[in-house]
Amino acid sequence: MTVGDEIGGRELTMSMMTKPAAGAARRGLVQRWARRPEGGVVLLVVLVGVVFTLLTPHFLTGGNLATLSLDATVVMTLAIGQGFVLLTGNIDLSTGALAAFGGVLVAVIINAGLPWQLAVVLACVTTGAAGVVNGLVTHYVRIPSFLTTFGMLGVGETLALILSNDTSVQVNKPAFAYLGTQSLGGLPIAVVIVVLIMVAAELILRRTVFGFELYAFGGNQKGSVLSGVDAAKVTIGAFALSGVLAGFGGCITTSRLMAGYPSSGTGNTLFDSIAGAVVGGVSLFGGVGSALGAFLGALLIGTIQDGMNVMAISYSWQPLVIGVVIVAGVAYDVSVRRAHVAARIREILGSHQRGRVGPPGPRSAGPPEDAAGWGVAGSGSHAQGDPAGAAVGSTGQYRGAEREVEMRRQGDATSG
Amino acid sequence: MTTTDLHAARHDRSVAGEEILRTEGITKHFGPVVALRGVDMHLRRGEVLGLVGDNGAGKTTFVKILCGYQRPDAGKMFVEGQEVHFRSVSDSRAVGIETVYQDLALVPQLPVYKNLFLKREIVAGGRLGFLSDNKMRRLARQYLGDIKVNVPSVDAPVERLSGGQRQAIAVARATRSDVKILLLDEPLSAMGAKESALIIDLVRDLSKNRGVSIIVIDHNYAHIFELCDRVNVIHQGVVSFDKPVGDTSLEELTSYMVSEYRQEIMSGRAARQDG
Numbered sequence: 001m002t003v004g005d006e007i008g009g010r011e012l013t014m015s016m017m018t019k020p021a022a023g024a025a026r027r028g029l030v031q032r033w034a035r036r037p038e039g040g041v042v043l044l045v046v047l048v049g050v051v052f053t054l055l056t057p058h059f060l061t062g063g064n065l066a067t068l069s070l071d072a073t074v075v076m077t078l079a080i081g082q083g084f085v086l087l088t089g090n091i092d093l094s095t096g097a098l099a100a101f102g103g104v105l106v107a108v109i110i111n112a113g114l115p116w117q118l119a120v121v122l123a124c125v126t127t128g129a130a131g132v133v134n135g136l137v138t139h140y141v142r143i144p145s146f147l148t149t150f151g152m153l154g155v156g157e158t159l160a161l162i163l164s165n166d167t168s169v170q171v172n173k174p175a176f177a178y179l180g181t182q183s184l185g186g187l188p189i190a191v192v193i194v195v196l197i198m199v200a201a202e203l204i205l206r207r208t209v210f211g212f213e214l215y216a217f218g219g220n221q222k223g224s225v226l227s228g229v230d231a232a233k234v235t236i237g238a239f240a241l242s243g244v245l246a247g248f249g250g251c252i253t254t255s256r257l258m259a260g261y262p263s264s265g266t267g268n269t270l271f272d273s274i275a276g277a278v279v280g281g282v283s284l285f286g287g288v289g290s291a292l293g294a295f296l297g298a299l300l301i302g303t304i305q306d307g308m309n310v311m312a313i314s315y316s317w318q319p320l321v322i323g324v325v326i327v328a329g330v331a332y333d334v335s336v337r338r339a340h341v342a343a344r345i346r347e348i349l350g351s352h353q354r355g356r357v358g359p360p361g362p363r364s365a366g367p368p369e370d371a372a373g374w375g376v377a378g379s380g381s382h383a384q385g386d387p388a389g390a391a392v393g394s395t396g397q398y399r400g401a402e403r404e405v406e407m408r409r410q411g412d413a414t415s416g
Numbered sequence: 417m418t419t420t421d422l423h424a425a426r427h428d429r430s431v432a433g434e435e436i437l438r439t440e441g442i443t444k445h446f447g448p449v450v451a452l453r454g455v456d457m458h459l460r461r462g463e464v465l466g467l468v469g470d471n472g473a474g475k476t477t478f479v480k481i482l483c484g485y486q487r488p489d490a491g492k493m494f495v496e497g498q499e500v501h502f503r504s505v506s507d508s509r510a511v512g513i514e515t516v517y518q519d520l521a522l523v524p525q526l527p528v529y530k531n532l533f534l535k536r537e538i539v540a541g542g543r544l545g546f547l548s549d550n551k552m553r554r555l556a557r558q559y560l561g562d563i564k565v566n567v568p569s570v571d572a573p574v575e576r577l578s579g580g581q582r583q584a585i586a587v588a589r590a591t592r593s594d595v596k597i598l599l600l601d602e603p604l605s606a607m608g609a610k611e612s613a614l615i616i617d618l619v620r621d622l623s624k625n626r627g628v629s630i631i632v633i634d635h636n637y638a639h640i641f642e643l644c645d646r647v648n649v650i651h652q653g654v655v656s657f658d659k660p661v662g663d664t665s666l667e668e669l670t671s672y673m674v675s676e677y678r679q680e681i682m683s684g685r686a687a688r689q690d691g
Contacts, residue, residue: 207546209537216523216534223521226485228506228535287525
């Protein structure tokens with residue numbers, strides 16, 4: 001979407017609000033970004049970064065920033081894939097397991113003598129196929145994706161264990177380290193690739209028919225199907241992309257460690273990927289969000305984790321810190337949401353009486369806080385030992401309020 | 417157009433307009449439940465046909481069959497004289513039948529222009545090219561202007577529009593393409609007087625000026641009399657009443673429905689007593 005058409009779309013609203021048109025385009029663009037959840041996450045990343053910079057001199061160094069971004073690449077990759085699935089209103093619990101499987105698989109294929117580039121492609125295609133199975137079962141058997149992908153989680157973990165004989169698989173071709181350890185003009189290769197993936201994902205979502213239908217399907221499943229959207233194509237496509245990206249995340253891990261660990265993608269990785277996407281403004285209910293948001297959300301989680309490591313906060317204390325932040329965040333989030341719902345109801349009533357459309361609410365404050373609350377709820381859940389249950393429980397409770405907030409957020413995200 | 421003109425126009429068309437849709441003996445069962453037991457119906461070009469009936473009378477099922485969402489157990493359908501068999505909604509769309517569902521099937525979070533172009537996306541450079549947002553915006557503005565639908569901006573998310581505007585967008589989407597037959601499910605439900613006027617004008621414009629044939633399903637007989645040229649009552653799975661609105665009245669229709677309803681209750685009682 002170019003600046004040109006942004007302005008085109010803006011004109012009508014502007015003239016409606018009888019604001020002076022001069023310079024409106026530029027300001028409109030900035031305002032819109034500030035309102036978008038992505039803008040909020042950028043702000044949070046900067047804020048968290050500033051806090052850590054003030055707390056320790058070791059945070060804001062070239063070396064640490066490279067480590068931070070490199071550490072975050074795997075979660076970023078998975079979060080972008082997760083974003084596609086979440087947009088359709090589904091969830092992919094198998095990303096972590098497929099990352100582990102892909103990581104082991106790429107090591108095995110390289111050791112079998114194939115060029116590492118081909119090995120990466122084959123590993124990603126294989127995990128992509130697992131994603132296709134996720135999509136097929138979810139769509140045709142009509143099993144909630146929560147269960148389908150939970151099954152695939154088990155399959156992926158087991159395949160990784162069987163393939164690796166329950167130990168790590170050392171990669172015997174040094175060239176493979178290129179992917180995870182080399183830099184390009186100071187930027188780690190893996191980070192550059194993940195940024196490219198994000199840009200490609202964003203292009204798919206914003207500028208292609210498939211992306212358009214993904215949003216339409218996630219926003220109104222029944223309605224979009226009645227309009228002719230092919231639910232199978234959208235669902236299977238999203239899971240396939242998530243599978244491919246999970247496999248690629250596994251390849252990055254294996255390249256960094258030069259060994260495929262069957263346990264590398266299990267545990268926190270999955271929940272960090274969901275949390276990353278959701279922090280970045282991707283709705284758990286579908287139809288809202290962006291690849292950029294998922295990317296930034298993962299960056300935020302990576303920043304917090306890296307900052308705690310740099311500050312040498314004992315690993316045993318880290319879950320507690322996250323836990324406290326969750327409760328504080330959710331408490332704040334709930335109160336903000338209540339205010340939002342109230343404001344929304346007033347808006348609806350107001351617009352009915354005055355025939356007003358799209359009244360300016362106290363929106364600018366909304367999305368970042370929402371995002372923060374979500375993030376903590378999601379990222380913290382793994383600290384409680386029962387990640388799936390915790391994540392679902394904490395989000396399910398205020399589903400109604402969430403809807404309202406999502407609708408508002410969606411409005412902001414799409415009006416641009 | 418004055419009221420007399422309108423009636424004259426209706427009369428003209430009911431004589432002149434050629435038949436665009438005909439169904440013969442459409443039946444549909446859901447397990448042991450008989451929803452339709454042989455619906456014979458016809459529709460002329462540019463005609464607005466009202467379809468009324470109680471809950472469970474089968475009108476929704478009938479419409480779902482017309483739009484290809486469900487398949488009939490038996491019976492025939494003809495569009496412009498050609499027999500048609502719909503296997504999916506796209507099949508019915510291919511011959512020019514569009515449906516506006518009661519819940520509108522809009523995507524609330526997406527802007528007006530994207531809703532208008534859902535499944536009719538304009539892409540630059542072939543099927544795999546990128547969406548032409550600018551072109552879609554421009555055409556959306558142009559088309560909404562043509563059919564005199566006012567929205568604040570084609571970039572406004574549909575959820576920010578009023579009920580009437582949403583309904584108008586849904587109708588606009590359905591009629592944007594080369595539509596011959598438009599199915600409207602309760603287009604005036606939950607709408608104020610002003611909003612209703614918007615939709616009534618839109619329906620009239622489509623049928624009179626664009627020759628679109630329209631079937632309106634509604635519970636509310638007053639709506640039917642405002643919108644339609646002819647009314648059909650579906651009762652217990654068959655069309656049991658068929659008159660131009662000029663030849664009937666709200667009173668006649670109401671008393672007809674009440675008597676049918678009484679009969680049903682009586683026969684129900686009789687059946688129970690027999691059992």
